Amino acid sequence: MEKQVFTENWPSNFSEAKVVQASMQGQVCVTGRFDGLPEYVAGVDVAFRDGGAITVAAICVLVYPAGHCVEQVCYSEPTRFPYVPGYLSFRELPAVLVAWKQLRAKPQLVMCDGQGIAHPRRFGIASHLGVLLNLPTIGVAKSRLIGDATEPGKNRGECNPLTVNEEQIGWLLRTRTNVKPLYVSPGHMVDIPSSRDLVLAAGNGYRLPEPTRLADKLSKTRT
DNA sequence: GCGACAG
DNA sequence: ATCTTGTCGC
Secondary structure, X not given: OOOOOOOOOOOOOHHHHHHHHHHHHOOOOOOXXXXXXXXXXXXXXXXXXXXXXXXXXXXXXXXOOOOEEEEEEEEEEEOOOOOOOOOHHHHHHHXXXXXXXXXXXXXXXXXXEOOOOOOOXXXXXXXXXXXXXXXXXXXXXXXXOOOEOOOOOOOOOOEEEEEEOOEEEEEEEOOOOOOOOEEEEEEEOOOHHHHHHHHHHOOOOOOOOHHHXXXXXXXXXXO
């Protein structure tokens, strides 16, 4: 029998959330070599409307090497967890998981808006989603949560390691020439080098990789 | 105690 | 994240 994704038993406060992170972090795997994008890649993003009262989760599935969207799902529900740095997944994943159940395609890789292991407890939203779905995931964030990195060169493709105490947890990657770089880190079942290569391979002239860019656009159409 | 702080 | 119009530059 397939292990099901549980939206129930969701923590209702930070102390409970912290326990969940501690127990699930051990399941995170940061090994997994990818030599190019798999056939089906999903992009996940979440938007908020009505002053944050409503959470809107969007998922777009692109097929490679063509790179076009073959399926998209958008789901909205009342927001029930506040935003606190370090606990973003508890606010955004409930809606994402419902949307995921409506998906017909079976993505082999998921790119999420937010951090992967580049998190205080190595359990950002991409890692959390990866463990719940038991699928490879990558965190693609537009700004820093933790870690240090020197500014990479101005050209697309240039990058520098994002580190914390000598240990690399991801990359500061320039995905578009002369545009602010992205914070990329493995979520689950993807190694550090592959996380960078895959985000670059999924890029299409914009700062965000196409899967995440399309999901971002869809979530903002507010449906 | 002070500063930092994904979306 | 969201509130918001036009505008400068590659």
